[in-house]
Amino acid sequence: MNIKRLTCLTITGMMLLSGCSAGKTVNNKSVIASLDGDNVYADNVYSSLTSTSSGRTQLFNYTLDQLLKSKYPATKAMEENADSMVDSIKQSYKSQYSESEYEKQLEKDLKSSGYSSIADYRKKVVYSLQYAEMMKNYVKKHFNAVFDDYYKMATPRYISIIKVSMASVDAPTNTENDKLQEVKDLLKSGKNFGDIAKSYSDDSDTKNAKGSLGIVDTTNSLSDTYGSDVASTALTLTAGQTSEAIKGTNGYYFLYCSSTDKEKIKKELKNVDANSPLITYDNYMVYEAFKTYKITYKDKATKEAINKVINENLKSRAEERK
Amino acid sequence: MDENKEFRQVHKVPVKKTKKPINKKAIAGLVLAIILAAGCIGGYYYVKNTKEADYVSKVTDGSKDLITGDATVSKQGYYEYLMDGSGASEIVSQALTKIANKELTTKADKTSIETETKALEDQYKNYMGSVKDYAKSVGYSSEEAFRKATLTPNAKQNALVKKYLTSKFTTAINKYKVSYVKYFTYEKESQVLKAIQSIKSEDDYKKLAEASSTSNDVGILSTKSSADSNLVKKASAFYKMKKDGVYGSAVKLSTGAYAVVYVYNTDRAAHKDDIVSALYKLDKVKTDINAYYLNKYHFTVYDNKMKKAIKEISKSYIKD
Numbered sequence: 107m108n109i110k111r112l113t114c115l116t117i118t119g120m121m122l123l124s125g126c127s128a129g130k131t132v133n134n135k136s137v138i139a140s141l142d143g144d145n146v147y148a149d150n151v152y153s154s155l156t157s158t159s160s161g162r163t164q165l166f167n168y169t170l171d172q173l174l175k176s177k178y179p180a181t182k183a184m185e186e187n188a189d190s191m192v193d194s195i196k197q198s199y200k201s202q203y204s205e206s207e208y209e210k211q212l213e214k215d216l217k218s219s220g221y222s223s224i225a226d227y228r229k230k231v232v233y234s235l236q237y238a239e240m241m242k243n244y245v246k247k248h249f250n251a252v253f254d255d256y257y258k259m260a261t262p263r264y265i266s267i268i269k270v271s272m273a274s275v276d277a278p279t280n281t282e283n284d285k286l287q288e289v290k291d292l293l294k295s296g297k298n299f300g301d302i303a304k305s306y307s308d309d310s311d312t313k314n315a316k317g318s319l320g321i322v323d324t325t326n327s328l329s330d331t332y333g334s335d336v337a338s339t340a341l342t343l344t345a346g347q348t349s350e351a352i353k354g355t356n357g358y359y360f361l362y363c364s365s366t367d368k369e370k371i372k373k374e375l376k377n378v379d380a381n382s383p384l385i386t387y388d389n390y391m392v393y394e395a396f397k398t399y400k401i402t403y404k405d406k407a408t409k410e411a412i413n414k415v416i417n418e419n420l421k422s423r424a425e426e427r428k
Numbered sequence: 429m430d431e432n433k434e435f436r437q438v439h440k441v442p443v444k445k446t447k448k449p450i451n452k453k454a455i456a457g458l459v460l461a462i463i464l465a466a467g468c469i470g471g472y473y474y475v476k477n478t479k480e481a482d483y484v485s486k487v488t489d490g491s492k493d494l495i496t497g498d499a500t501v502s503k504q505g506y507y508e509y510l511m512d513g514s515g516a517s518e519i520v521s522q523a524l525t526k527i528a529n530k531e532l533t534t535k536a537d538k539t540s541i542e543t544e545t546k547a548l549e550d551q552y553k554n555y556m557g558s559v560k561d562y563a564k565s566v567g568y569s570s571e572e573a574f575r576k577a578t579l580t581p582n583a584k585q586n587a588l589v590k591k592y593l594t595s596k597f598t599t600a601i602n603k604y605k606v607s608y609v610k611y612f613t614y615e616k617e618s619q620v621l622k623a624i625q626s627i628k629s630e631d632d633y634k635k636l637a638e639a640s641s642t643s644n645d646v647g648i649l650s651t652k653s654s655a656d657s658n659l660v661k662k663a664s665a666f667y668k669m670k671k672d673g674v675y676g677s678a679v680k681l682s683t684g685a686y687a688v689v690y691v692y693n694t695d696r697a698a699h700k701d702d703i704v705s706a707l708y709k710l711d712k713v714k715t716d717i718n719a720y721y722l723n724k725y726h727f728t729v730y731d732n733k734m735k736k737a738i739k740e741i742s743k744s745y746i747k748d
Binding site for chain 2: 129130134135136137138139140141142144146148149150151152154155156157158159160161162164165167168169170171172173175176177399400401402403404405408412
């Protein structure tokens with residue numbers, strides 16, 4: 107084989123390869139799809155998708171993704187954390203379903219929750235940890251301002267709880283009714299709420315801590331465990347106030363607000379970790395955080411698109427605070 | 429990176445092991461193999477490890493950066509992110525609009541597009557007060573831009589579906605087994621059979637239905653309706669009835685009750701407009717009609733990732 111033929115073969119190979127990776131093109135424009143005598147071009151699809159507010163939001167989201175990748179890349183700890191969560195979910199399903207059924211059931215439940223697979227779920231867990239890292243960094247750097255806003259918007263307070271369990275809340279037994287009445291009478295007598303909780307509460311999670319739930323704010327998830335009335339009542343109590351008996355999940359509850367002291371709460375939340383309410387209470391904080399990064403726009407349209415998304419969201423944030 | 433290492437090992441070892449002298453032919457073959465294999469592996473690695481490589485389609489100037497600094501955003505990266513979200517539906521929409529432009533060419537078609545445009549305008553006005561305000565709310569720079577990008581294409585696609593249902597009415601009612609049905613129920617099958625035997629006219633049916641207090645006029649029923657699933661399963665049997673009358677068997681509904689079913693308006697052509705409107709409202713019917721047109725025009729998707737996403741909308745949209 108001569109050099110000419112070798113070159114020819116090489117070029118053929120390159121052309122084959124280029125055809126493979128570039129897809130169909132017409133007049134140097136990439137064709138995604140075609141109909142008889144007509145083409146759908148990548149450029150037209152791009153142009154259509156970028157022309158809406160949804161397209162702009164997608165641009166912001168994608169830029170945020172890239173920012174997380176570069177500034178807060180997934181660490182080994184995050185990956186392990188995600189693996190551990192995945193394992194825990196799998197174990198939980200394995201314990202509930204047979205070996206042959208658990209995977210199908212898990213897949214079904216994941217899909218109904220918006221995850222295409224367990225791998226997708228894991229990926230999103232890692233992403234959320236990266237996101238938390240970014241927000242944590244922002245909160246640490248702007249702690250005083252963020253805390254002041256959190257205190258105003260999320261209305262944190264220290265709450266304690268007493269539970270009187272009932273097999274059927276709507277039809278309590280005499281023993282259950284007697285216990286409920288006894289707790290009411292003790293509270294009326296002025297006995298310390300924490301002491302009553304320690305002796306009488308049926309809530310195993312808080313009993314030994316004298317009923318303490320710690321700081322409860324608007325991000326609380328008390329309704330999952332105790333019922334929505336318990337969750338909403340917690341946010342209405344002032345310092346020193348005890349609630350009436352509240353009908354909730356599997357029993358009646360009493361709540362006590364020991365303090366709403368700003369400095370005390372601030373001190374406790376000073377150490378900002380991934381579980382801090384300061385990084386989750388404000389859905390708009392990400393736009394403030396984003397503004398603190400060095401973002402260089404290469405064209406006017408991109409800059410306007412991103413700024414529009416940020417400004418619209420910060421406007422909504424400001425309105426929420428009026 | 430492991431893939432590249434593996435690739436190098438795979439291709440290095442046989443060359444070393446060969447006892448034959450390497451001639452020009454062998455070199456040529458090797459060069460070609462390396463180019464092809466490197467491309468494939470490079471492509472595979474690219475697909476596996478970067479978002480940009482998932483798509484074969486490329487936006488013009490895709491390598492251009494839109495944003496740099498703490499985050500780098502390329503035009504191609506943004507394109508692919510958009511494609512992940514709504515690329516499949518946008519491609520189908522653009523294809524259907526192109527088909528509508530080819531199919532809707534008569535004066536009557538133009539009138540139909542105008543009617544559909546007006547219907548959409550009314551919807552937008554109901555949402556936001558005016559088309560302009562609606563356009564603004566979804567982020568378009570002007571009403572004109574919104575009309576061009578969304579309103580007019582949607583109107584054309586809707587007119588295309590209606591044209592199919594109108595021009596292929598007989599095919600459509602046969603395919604979807606369209607009938608008008610109403611029913612009332614009894615707890616026991618024997619009660620239904622007794623009622624069926626006693627019903628000789630629509631008036632007989634009405635009397636029993638009124639007495640039962642369980643009467644339900646379903647109206648237009650087809651194989652794609654969202655009525656009781658057991659009733660839908662009988663759509664084909666009801667469709668076979670060419671004269672108005674009571675259906676000859678009891679139909680056990682999914683509730684467990686037994687139904688006396690009366691099929692009416694069996695002169696379906698006389699109710700063409702209503703039937704077309706009813707079928708038009710069914711998403712499954714629209715999907716079928718869209719598939720018909722996409723197949724008719726040999727809709728071909730060159731980007732495998734998009735092909736998969738479009739098949740998730742409907743497997744029937746693309747014929748392999």
